[in-house]
Amino acid sequence: MSQTPSPGPAGSSQLIRQLNAQRVLHCMWGREPSTATELMHATGLTRATILTLCRDLTEQGWLQVSENSRQAGQYTKGRPALRYAFREDACHVIGVDAGLHQVTAAVANLRGVEIGCATRPSNPQGSDAPLQPAPERRRTILDTIDAALAQAGLTHADVACLVIAVPAPVDCSGHSPKGLNEFWSLMNPELITLGAEHGWDCAVDNDANLAALAELDLASGAAEDSFAVILSGERLGAGIVMDGSLLHQSRGGIGELGMLDLVQGVESSNGLGWWARHLAREALKQAPGHSGPLGAATPEEVTSEHVFAAAEQGDRLALEIMDQLADRLARICVVLAGLLDLDRILVSGAIAPALTDVAARAKHKLTQYLYAPWLRIEASALGADAVRRGAIRLAVDRIKDQALPGGPAA
Amino acid sequence: MSQTPSPGPAGSSQLIRQLNAQRVLHCMWGREPSTATELMHATGLTRATILTLCRDLTEQGWLQVSENSRQAGQYTKGRPALRYAFREDACHVIGVDAGLHQVTAAVANLRGVEIGCATRPSNPQGSDAPLQPAPERRRTILDTIDAALAQAGLTHADVACLVIAVPAPVDCSGHSPKGLNEFWSLMNPELITLGAEHGWDCAVDNDANLAALAELDLASGAAEDSFAVILSGERLGAGIVMDGSLLHQSRGGIGELGMLDLVQGVESSNGLGWWARHLAREALKQAPGHSGPLGAATPEEVTSEHVFAAAEQGDRLALEIMDQLADRLARICVVLAGLLDLDRILVSGAIAPALTDVAARAKHKLTQYLYAPWLRIEASALGADAVRRGAIRLAVDRIKDQALPGGPAA
DNA sequence: CGGATTAAATATAGAGTCTTAATATAAGCA
DNA sequence: TGCTTATATTAAGACTCTATATTTAATCCG
Incomplete structure (x- = not known):
């Protein structure tokens, strides 16, 4: 009997190391370079621990030491701190x-x-x-x-x-x-x-x-907010974020808006782009000699872009169409925000930039159906990039x- | 230089102890007594660790040693294992x-x-x-x-x-x-x-x-399922579970169904109990001499219980009302299940036991609005206790x- | 230019946790 | 009584973090 001391990993002690490493990395992810002192405050860990973790993360390729030790630091006295930077090009x-x-x-x-x-x-x-x-x-x-x-x-x-x-x-x-x-x-x-x-x-x-x-x-930082994003080109689709995390379940059917068929004043899941074109076509057929900017297009060739441009220029027919779009949007928002108590609804997609006014008008119209003064309805700034x-x-x-x-x- | 060895808690080492203790306790919560061997398999921890944790948990009052060591165990040879039992009466x-x-x-x-x-x-x-x-x-x-x-x-x-x-x-x-x-x-x-x-x-x-x-x-065990529970007495209200966890955000307004005002064929957030009474009253006024069981009540005194009882006995008017309730319910389900891609919808509340047939009929009617063959619509077995x-x-x-x-x- | 000052990095010891392996214990069975 | 079996207990090893002491790298100032 004697020395088979035994090797082998000492169990879940390493787990805590993993967690702390992840914590440090997440603190630095996408941020400016940090010193150990900053990370100590952020994580509550000790200097010795932080430095060991940073060394490991550097070896693994996630971080690199950044040279401008003193410049960024607020202090001028004492030994300059090591600064570790997140390697945004790690992969x-x-x-x-x-x-x-x-x-x-x-x-x-x-x-x-x-x-x-x-x-x-x-x-x-x-x-x-x-x-x-x-x-x-x-x-x-x-x-x-x-x-x-x-x-x-x-x-x-x-x-x-x-x-x-x-x-x-x-x-x-x-x-x-x-x-x-x-x-x-x-x-x-x-x-x-x-x-x-x-x-x-x-x-x-x-x-x-x-x-x-x-x-x-x-919206990073506001981990508490809940909103829906509506993609509104040809067909409607929605993505829903509750309390800062995306709703998603196994079948992935959340945000399918086929049920709008049953909503008064909406009656289809066609997108706002589709409706703009459709309504313009109908309107031009009814008023063949329309004199405003929208009249430049024939009913067959008219597109949603025509409508938005004409509305910009004050075309009466186009403005009426925009108003109808706003009403549609308001009703959609009532359903989503009423059921899920959302903080805001964003209209996104390629046509979003043209819908700023529609969103504002929808917000106004919505008050007749739903009490939700906290609710914001906005066109996404991301537009086609979203x-x-x-x-x-x-x-x-x-x-x-x-x-x-x-x-x-x- | 010398012996100020230093006391103080050794930092986050204890954290892992906490986590493991919690893990063991959760494994035993509400279950039958367990032996260390069983817990080893369940948690992946070592016997020595498990036994220490169980001793601690016993001291704290969460567990107690259960005496029937050998009875329940499958084996008959060897030293009988200690068995720890969850103390359901700890508080x-x-x-x-x-x-x-x-x-x-x-x-x-x-x-x-x-x-x-x-x-x-x-x-x-x-x-x-x-x-x-x-x-x-x-x-x-x-x-x-x-x-x-x-x-x-x-x-x-x-x-x-x-x-x-x-x-x-x-x-x-x-x-x-x-x-x-x-x-x-x-x-x-x-x-x-x-x-x-x-x-x-x-x-x-x-x-x-x-x-x-x-x-x-x-439904414990099915952590993946998503459903809504509709309370349907006088006013409608819903609770929504997604992927095994209840949706809830800071304002707490999820599941408010005021937006049903805008849904065709629903047009209000009154509950199914309210509608049963209301429709019965209207029907009895229109057909004063109604000969079926429902006719025993006057329009003023009729309640939803009358309607459900009369429908049981085959009263024609009552059955027509039940059919209208089913149609309403189907439309509500379309909105909820269509938007959130639910696995099932449960009708609960005191009147739930009377709504088994209505739920089944709603499931049938729903197919004309929404393709969702996986969806189940059922009356809750919990009824008034839910x-x-x-x-x-x-x-x-x-x-x-x-x-x-x-x-x-x- | 050299010492005082300052703040950070390193080194060392201590406490806590888990695992592993060896040892002890409590039964049944021949 | 002794053998077998399965569990409990104990002791040693490995790894983690913290806390303190020591060293290092700068600036400041006489």
């Missing part, structure tokens, strides 16, 4: 907005800053051709990704995570309902498998959900959450 | 359903089993008197609690937590909106302060939310979550 992510008509891919660093972006058409607007078959759509997406990578000057090996947004419901494992709706299958032809080809972590999600994540990113930015945000979050096990090397 | 909780017309209080042990229950009238039904003022309502509630305690043979000191359910929205700190709606203020006259009088932990929440918690309790059971569940959960710091001694 990169790709966010893709795979819309119906076009695909946009962006390469971003861990701060979420885009350093490469590319767009490719897909099912060109106005064309009557059948939708792109699955293999072609997959190829379009991969091409767009490669173009974005090329612009960023990076290779496949530099990427750690890929997130793709599609206009379809997506379940928690990245698939869309099969056999039910051909459109959904063609929008999301098993895109979840695209990541595996290069060994990337990969996620697919609904476009409205990701737009909501993008807004959450902007979905892509949300995809990037999710990708960065995934890296952040899985961070520790082994460093950023994919 | 007790009180759940109160403070409804409009009556107040029910129940005393329960940590397993949630009721060992005392009492009911008192409050704002008696049918009376035209103004609502009870705040002090009187508070006294009624305290009286009911004392009666329940007396029945259980316990004193104030045996209680650790009090949860009160009220028919009003309740924010995260237990208050209801002030000045907005006199009814809400009278239903929840700062009831959150009632706990402080005896030093109990205390929470107040909306009745529909708590009914949802009660259903969640029944709210009170949810209050108990929340109280037990609060104890469970705050458990460790110092033992069950309040």
Whole structure:
């Protein structure tokens, strides 16, 4: 009997190390360089511990020592502190907005800053051709990704995570309902498998959900707020954030707005863009010789852009249409905010910039249906970028959450 | 230089101990007695650790050693294992359903089993008197609690937590909106302060939310499911569970159904009980000499119970009313399930037992508005007990979550 | 230019936790 | 009584964090 002292990991002692490392990394994620003293205040840990953790994180590639030790520091006396900086280029992510008509891919660093972006058409607007078959759509997406990578000057090996947004419901494992709706299958032809080809972590999600994540990113700090983001182009879709986290369950059908068929004054889940065009067409048919700016277009060629532009110029017909859009929006907001007691509702998507007034008017109209003085209704500042930015945000979050096990090397 | 070795807690090492103790306790909460070996498998910890933790928990009063060491164990050879049992009587909780017309209080042990229950009238039904003022309502509630305690043979000191359910929205700190709606203020006259009088932990929440918690309790195991519970007596209210956790945000207005005013075929947030009475009254006025069982009541005295009973006996008018209720319910379900992609919707409250058929018929009618074959619509088996059971569940959960710091001694 | 001052980094000891392995204990069984 | 079996107890090892003392790297000032 004697010395088999025994090796082996001493159990869950390391767990606490992992947790603290993650805590330190999260404190520094995307922020300015920090000194140990700052991190001590932020985490409550001791200097010795902090410095050990920072050394480890530096070895793993998450941090680097930053040289400007004294400049940024407030003090001028004493030994200058080491400053560790978050390495925003430790690895990169790709966010893709795979819309119906076009695909946009962006390469971003861990701060979420885009350093490469590319767009490719897909099912060109106005064309009557059948939708792109699955293999072609997959190829379009991969091409767009490669173009974005090329612009960023990076290779496949530099990427750690890929997130793709599609206009379809997506379940928690990245698939869309099969056999039910051909459109959904063609929008999301098993895109979840695209990541595996290069060994990337990969996620697919609904476009409205990701737009909501993008807004959450902007509102950082207000972890308590609850809001919905409405994507409002051709078809309506919504993403819902409650208490600072995105609602999502296994089937992924949250925010599908088919039930609006039953709401008075809405009666369909067509988007505000669709309604603008539709109402303009009807109005022009009824008043063929309309003299305002909107009259420049024929009923057949008129688009939502025409309506918004004409309304800017004070066209009476266009303003009437805007008012109807506001009423529709108000009713939609009543349903969402009434049921879920939201703090705000954001209208997003490509046409959002044109809807600032509509949102304000909807807020006004809403008071006749619902008492909710705290509710804000606004057009998103992100507009057409929202979905892509949300995809990037999710990708960065995934890296952040899985961070520790082994460093950023994919 | 020398021996000032230093005392002081060695920082966050104890944290891991806390976490493990909590883990072990949660493994045993409400379950059959366990041996160390079983807990080792459940938690992944070592025998030595488990036994230390169990000894500590026993000292604190959460566990006790159970004597039947060998009986329950599958094995017959070897040294018999120690068996530790969860002490369901370590402390007790009180759940109160403070409804409009009556107040029910129940005393329960940590397993949630009721060992005392009492009911008192409050704002008696049918009376035209103004609502009870705040002090009187508070006294009624305290009286009911004392009666329940007396029945259980316990004193104030045996209680650790009090949860009160009220028919009003309740924010995260237990208050209801002030000045907005006199009814809400009278239903929840700062009831959150009632706990402080005896030093109990205390929470107040909306009745529909708590009914949802009660259903969640029944469905234990299915942590993935999402559902809504609709309380459907006089006024509608809903509690929503997503992915196994109750939705709740700071203002507490989730599940308020005022927005149903805008839904076609619903047009109000009156409950199914209200509608049954209202439709019966109208029908009897239109057909004064109605020969079926429903005709036994005059239009003035008819109640929803009359309608349900008459429908049981095949009364034609009553059946038509039931069909209209089903249509209403179907439309409500479309809105809730369509927006939130729920797995099931439960109709609860005192009249739930009479609504089994209505729920089934609503499920059938719903298919014309919404594709959701996975959706179940059912009448809750808990009926009038749902709210009170949810209050108990929340109280037990609060104890469970705050458990460790110092033992069950309040 | 060298010492005083200052604030941070490093080194060392201490306390706490878990695991591992060895040892002791309490039964049944032959 | 002794063997087998399964558990409880104990002691040693590894790892973590904290707390204190010591060293280091700068500035300031005479």
